[in-house]
Amino acid sequence: MTAPPHIWVEPEHLRDAARRLRETGGRLQMAYAWYSEPSRLELRYVATEAGQSHFAVWRCAPNGAAPSLAGIWPLTGWYEREITDLFGLVFSEHPEPHRLMLHEGVNPIRPPFDPDYPAQTPLEAELKQQSVPEVAGATADVQLLPFGPVRADVFESGEFLFFYVGESILHYQPRLFFKHRGMEKRFEGLAAEGGIVLAERISGVASVAHVLAYCQAVEAAATCVAPPRARFLRVLLAEMERLYNHLHYLGHLCHTTTLKVGEAQGKLLEERVKQLNARLTGSRFLRNILTVGGLRRDLSPKGWLEAELKTLQEDFSVYARHLENTDSHLDRLITTGILEQRVAFDQGATGPVQRASGFDRDVRRDHPYAAYAELPLTVPVRDAGDAHARAQVRMAEIDASIAVVQHVLSLLPDGPIKADCEVPPGSEGLGFTESPRGTLFYAVHFDQRGRLARVKIKSPSFSNWRVFPFTVHGSNMMDYAINEASFGLTIAGCDR
Amino acid sequence: MPLWTLLGLRQGKQTAPWPLAEGADGQAAFIGMPRYNSDRCTEECRACADVCPTKAITIRLQAAESGRLDIDYGRCIVCQLCTETCPTGAMTRSSDWAFGARRRQDLVWQSSPFEPSSADRASRRGFRRSLHVRHVDAGSCNGCESELQALNSPFYNLHRLGIFFTASPRFADLLLVTGPVTYAMLTPLRATYEAMPEPRWVMAIGTCAVSGGIAEGGYASGHGLDGVLPVDVYLPGCPPNPAAIIHALLMFLDRLPQRVQGGRLGE
Numbered sequence: 001m002t003a004p005p006h007i008w009v010e011p012e013h014l015r016d017a018a019r020r021l022r023e024t025g026g027r028l029q030m031a032y033a034w035y036s037e038p039s040r041l042e043l044r045y046v047a048t049e050a051g052q053s054h055f056a057v058w059r060c061a062p063n064g065a066a067p068s069l070a071g072i073w074p075l076t077g078w079y080e081r082e083i084t085d086l087f088g089l090v091f092s093e094h095p096e097p098h099r100l101m102l103h104e105g106v107n108p109i110r111p112p113f114d115p116d117y118p119a120q121t122p123l124e125a126e127l128k129q130q131s132v133p134e135v136a137g138a139t140a141d142v143q144l145l146p147f148g149p150v151r152a153d154v155f156e157s158g159e160f161l162f163f164y165v166g167e168s169i170l171h172y173q174p175r176l177f178f179k180h181r182g183m184e185k186r187f188e189g190l191a192a193e194g195g196i197v198l199a200e201r202i203s204g205v206a207s208v209a210h211v212l213a214y215c216q217a218v219e220a221a222a223t224c225v226a227p228p229r230a231r232f233l234r235v236l237l238a239e240m241e242r243l244y245n246h247l248h249y250l251g252h253l254c255h256t257t258t259l260k261v262g263e264a265q266g267k268l269l270e271e272r273v274k275q276l277n278a279r280l281t282g283s284r285f286l287r288n289i290l291t292v293g294g295l296r297r298d299l300s301p302k303g304w305l306e307a308e309l310k311t312l313q314e315d316f317s318v319y320a321r322h323l324e325n326t327d328s329h330l331d332r333l334i335t336t337g338i339l340e341q342r343v344a345f346d347q348g349a350t351g352p353v354q355r356a357s358g359f360d361r362d363v364r365r366d367h368p369y370a371a372y373a374e375l376p377l378t379v380p381v382r383d384a385g386d387a388h389a390r391a392q393v394r395m396a397e398i399d400a401s402i403a404v405v406q407h408v409l410s411l412l413p414d415g416p417i418k419a420d421c422e423v424p425p426g427s428e429g430l431g432f433t434e435s436p437r438g439t440l441f442y443a444v445h446f447d448q449r450g451r452l453a454r455v456k457i458k459s460p461s462f463s464n465w466r467v468f469p470f471t472v473h474g475s476n477m478m479d480y481a482i483n484e485a486s487f488g489l490t491i492a493g494c495d496r
Numbered sequence: 497m498p499l500w501t502l503l504g505l506r507q508g509k510q511t512a513p514w515p516l517a518e519g520a521d522g523q524a525a526f527i528g529m530p531r532y533n534s535d536r537c538t539e540e541c542r543a544c545a546d547v548c549p550t551k552a553i554t555i556r557l558q559a560a561e562s563g564r565l566d567i568d569y570g571r572c573i574v575c576q577l578c579t580e581t582c583p584t585g586a587m588t589r590s591s592d593w594a595f596g597a598r599r600r601q602d603l604v605w606q607s608s609p610f611e612p613s614s615a616d617r618a619s620r621r622g623f624r625r626s627l628h629v630r631h632v633d634a635g636s637c638n639g640c641e642s643e644l645q646a647l648n649s650p651f652y653n654l655h656r657l658g659i660f661f662t663a664s665p666r667f668a669d670l671l672l673v674t675g676p677v678t679y680a681m682l683t684p685l686r687a688t689y690e691a692m693p694e695p696r697w698v699m700a701i702g703t704c705a706v707s708g709g710i711a712e713g714g715y716a717s718g719h720g721l722d723g724v725l726p727v728d729v730y731l732p733g734c735p736p737n738p739a740a741i742i743h744a745l746l747m748f749l750d751r752l753p754q755r756v757q758g759g760r761l762g763e
Contacts, residue, residue, distance in 0.1 A: 103680055112715040123679045123715050149684050150632050152663035154644045157633045157681055178680040179635045182716035197549045197575045201710045204639025204735065248642075251649075261500035267649035268510055274646070275522055282527030282589075284737060285639055288576045296580065322499060492638040 009045075009058045011066050017058065018072040025050035027345070028069070031079040033087045034445055034454035038115045041089060044456075045069075046430065046441065053367055055430060068094040075348030078466050086113045101177050104128045112182065130175045132161060141165050149178045156491035164477060172472035172480075176465060179495035187444075187455035192218045192292050192423050195452060199442070200287045202457060203493030205248075208234075208241040209435030210442075210457070210493070211290045216369055217431025217442040218292045224421040228413045230294030231371040236301060236408045237286050238370070238433065239401040244273040245436035246394045246401075247316075249488045250323070253391055256481045257332045265319050269312065276308055294418035306409050313402045320395045333388035337471040337483030340385060347467040350460045351438020352397065353487055356382045356389035364434045375407050387486030394488070425450045435460055437488060459493030510650045514739070515657075515746060521739045522651060528593040529569055529732075530579045531760065532605055536586040537564050544578035544587050550703070550710060553578060553587075567605035569595060569759050570706045573734035594755040596731045596744025600722070603706075603730060605759030620695075623669055624749050626658045630668035630692070634685050635675035635717060639735035640702040644672065646738045659745055665691040670748070673725070676704040676711040677718035689725055699729040699744065706732045 009017050021028060026049040036042045043066060045058040060066065068091035070077035080091040081100035088111035091097075102108070105128040110117045135142050148159035157178045163171040183202055187195050199214035200207045212234055219225065226234070251266020274284040280301055281289050289295055323329060339349065344357040354361060362379045364372045380396030382389035423446055431442040438460030447453040468487050472480065513519030545553045545565070552571035556564055565586075578587040597603050631644060647654040648661070662668050665688045677685060689698070700721045703709035708719040721727050731744040746752040755761045 106679075108715070117715065120713050121715060122713075122718070125679055127680065127683060149681065150665075150688050154631045154641055154661060155633070156638055156641060157635070157684070178684070179633065179675070179678055180680065180716050181635050181676065181678055181711040182714040183711065185714055186711075194549065197573065197577070197710060200575075201573070201637045201639070201734070204637040205642050207639075248645075259500070261504045264650045265503065265507075267646070268507075268651060271522070271646055271649045271651045275524070278523070279525045282525060282576075284526070285642075285735075287734075288527075288574075318503070322503060325499070490638050492636065495635075 005054070006057050006059055009060050011060055011062050014060060014067055014069060015072060018069045021047055021049070022072060026056075028073040028076060029055065029439070030441055030458040031069075031076055031083070032443060032456040032458075033083045033089060033113075034456070035113075035115055041087060043083070043089075044443065046443070055367070055432075057430070062089060065090050065092055067092050070095050074346045075463070075466060078462065085111070087111050088114060098131045101180055103175075103177065104130055113185065130161075130173070132173055133171060135163055135170070142170060158491050162477070167476045167478065169472055169475055169477060169480070172469050174465060174469060176491060177495045179491055181496060183496045184455055184457055187452045190452050191450070192222075192421070192446075192452070195444075195455065196291055202496060203459060203461075203490055204285055205245055205490060206241065206435045206437065206440070206459075206493060207285045207287050208237045208290065209433045209440050212238060212370070213431040213433040213440050213442040214444070214455075215290055215292050215431065216433070217429040217444040218423060219421060220429030220431060221427040221444060221446060222292075222421040222423045222429075224293055224419050226294040226370075227416045227419055228371070229298075229415045230417045232408050232412050233295060233299055233301075233417070234290065234370040235372060235375065236405055237281070237289060239405045239408075240273065240277055240280065241286055242401045242436045243398060244270050244277065245488075246398050247273060249394055249485075250319075250391065253333075253387075253482070253485045254323075254329065256485045257329050259326065259329050262319075262323060262326070262329065269316060269319065272312065276305070280305065291418065293421040294416070298417050302409055302412060306406060309402050309405060313399070316398055320398075323391075323395070330388060332479070332482055333391060333486065334386060336387040336479045337475065337486055338384070338386045339467065339471050343470050344385070344467060347470060348463045349467040350463045351434070351436070352390055352393040353438065353464050353467065355380065356393045357385040358383040362434050363432050363439050367432065369433065371408070374411070375404055377404060387482055390486045390488070423450050437461055437490065438463060457493075457496055459496070461489045461491065461494040464489055465494050511653045511656065512651055515742060515752065523591070523593065523737055523739045526591055526593060526737055527574070527576065527589055528591050529572055529574060529595060530576065530587045531590040531592065532565065532567055533586050533588060534565070534607060536584045538584050538586075539564075541583065543581045543583060547577045547581045549573065549575060549577070550707075550712070565605070567759055568603060568707070569605070569756070570600060570603040570730060570732050571703065571709070572732055573703050573710050575734070592761050593733065593737050593740040594743045594761060595733060595736070595740060596729055596747050596754065597756050598729060598754060600727070600730055602754070602756055603732060603759055608758065620749065624751060626660075627670060627745070627749060628660050628662040628668050629670045629672050629745075630662055630665045630688065631672045631674070632681075632685050632688050633674050634681040634705065635678035635711065636702060636704055637711075640674035640704075643735045643738050643741060644674070644701070647741060652738050652742060654742065657742070657746065665689070666693065668692050669696060671696065671698045671725070672701050673698065673705045673721055674701045676708040676720055677724055678716050679718070680716075682718065682724065685724065697728040697748070698725045699731065699748065700727050701731050701741065702736060703732045703734050706730045709734065
């Protein structure tokens with residue numbers, strides 16, 4: 001893996017660079033800030049350029065303020081608001097200049113990522129209702145329903161505001177970041193290995209995707225490569241994670257369409273994979289295996305996992321066939337929550353959500369890591385952009401994942417499982433994985449003592465939560481739960 | 497629809513016999529809390545304490561007969577770093593997961609086990625066979641939620657035990673809390689508790705809710721439930737597996753005994 005090229009961009013030229021990227025068929029992926037020195041704030045933009053297998057990185061030294069790129073790349077709106085909340089940098093002409101990460105009513109003495117923010121000082125807050133758009137016209141008919149942050153059933157915390165007229169949703173606004181734990185800050189000052197247990201606990205159901213992206217970012221900084229056996233086993237773990245996530249997704253989707261046996265069957269298959277995970281690693285979430293340079297200990301999946309996956313595939317194909325033949329289920333999915341391709345692109349949709357709206361993009365294939373370059377991978381794509389397409393993409397991905405794991409099991413080389421990795425002081429690296437929910441980035445920066453100075457995590461749900469409301473405005477209340485389930489969002493990774 | 501009924505019937509019974517009868521509990525090969533063998537601990541070694549990311553293991557200033565280490569399983573995130581680092585086998589891997597405890601100090605390692613506290617039976621009598629629980633996520637990583645959701649899968653089928661998740665705190669007897677309690681969830685969490693009718697109880701699920709875990713402190717996270725709500729049952733784990741949650745629920749109802757005493761499982 002070659003280091004991505006860095007390009008310095010002056011603040012006044014940022015918008016030109018953003019426009020050029022758009023015109024030449026590229027896409028802005030994410031933006032973040034960090035203090036390269038205690039008084040020197042630097043902005044980073046990560047982009048894909050057409051036909052390039054590496055990510056381009058732009059560096060920008062803002063002079064007290066920077067221009068917002070949200071007018072050119074709407075997806076950057078959230079990144080810029082996050083930087084404003086956590087670093088205090090204001091973006092000029094921002095279309096939504098409101099709080100995002102820290103709720104309205106929080107007034108920290110300094111932004112929490114300011115080097116002078118006193119360590120271990122909790123935020124004080126008098127929480128207020130979030131800013132919402134004003135409703136004009138016949139407002140007497142418009143009802144406001146605030147729902148959350150504590151929701152029905154076992155769900156993650158988040159608040160959702162519905163402006164509605166009768167059954168129709170006029171405007172929908174999620175308020176997330178109730179679960180913001182300040183996790184990125186916890187990495188600071190740790191040695192590279194110290195970040196492992198943290199990365200595994202950013203988003204529990206994507207432990208492998210997170211820790212793998214983190215390890216690959218550190219390995220990029222250290223310019224070391226995990227040995228072949230470790231790289232194949234990393235693929236195996238990542239695909240087992242995708243399997244239990246997608247099976248859970250299908251069961252939960254059936255829950256929202258009230259297909260009871262379908263729900264039970266999906267959750268039963270999910271539980272079966274979690275038990276296979278425990279048999280493989282001792283952890284139902286595949287934790288405590290990965291480390292910088294390879295694996296913490298060897299695994300022996302051969303001789304038993306092949307047969308287990310074969311029966312799983314048989315049972316799954318019966319289940320999938322039933323789902324695709326149940327009219328009452330399909331009626332509630334087809335044309336529900338259509339995400340237009342243009343909106344998906346502009347607002348930054350990723351993973352199965354993006355692939356169900358016609359974008360053939362998957363970093364496992366487009367920017368291969370671990371052992372993906374040596375394995376045959378099918379990337380299913382659908383064009384309809386509705387809840388049914390999102391479910392179909394995931395169903396096809398289950399088949400593709402099982403096929404990849406079977407290939408890993410037949411090709412798995414013997415040999416060492418860990419390489420030595422020495423992180424040079426002042427180095428940095430970018431790591432990325434295709435998690436079950438989409439592209440996940442870790443950007444790591446080390447200080448002059450070889451300790452972590454900054455870790456930025458871009459989770460796929462951060463991208464997809466930004467996109468999701470565009471499919472809710474103008475829809476109806478009955479479809480909401482189905483539409484939300486069809487996006488397969490989590491909150492922990494988004495909130496961090 | 498008949499298609500699904502047929503599919504369901506053809507599957508046969510998928511629910512684990514445990515805990516109603518002897519048999520598989522689905523937790524085979526699960527690696528649980530590390531076990532401390534105090535007699536293998538050597539002088540001047542501090543490998544495990546240095547590697548522990550949540551300071552669950554600390555070296556005693558004065559070594560007593562009961563060992564050199566203070567181990568608080570209420571802080572353990574089951575990362576296994578101590579078992580991998582320990583040169584003498586004093587910290588070893590185990591399959592111990594039934595760590596639900598009525599008192600916080602039952603999770604702290606002791607050479608002579610505590611007498612397990614007796615339950616407050618009288619006030620809970622009417623709830624033994626039917627309990628309604630409400631869950632609140634106070635900033636978890638979603639691992640605990642994933643395992644709580646698993647309880648309603650056919651494999652664990654929590655309903656058969658008379659335990660139900662309820663949508664409203666107004667109908668809830670027990671509040672299950674996950675996460676370290678972030679600054680933004682503190683008020684909604686307290687409001688949920690206040691909305692519950694009395695008598696009401698609280699269970700801290702997962703190491704974050706017990707002590708803050710890996711997410712403890714910083715600018716946005718709290719230190720778990722202590723000092724926020726009165727806790728009746730502590731269940732550490734990262735996350736606790738479904739069987740551990742079921743065990744803790746049944747222990748709360750006096751239908752199974754508490755197994756952890758002095759930071760380890762009794763017989």
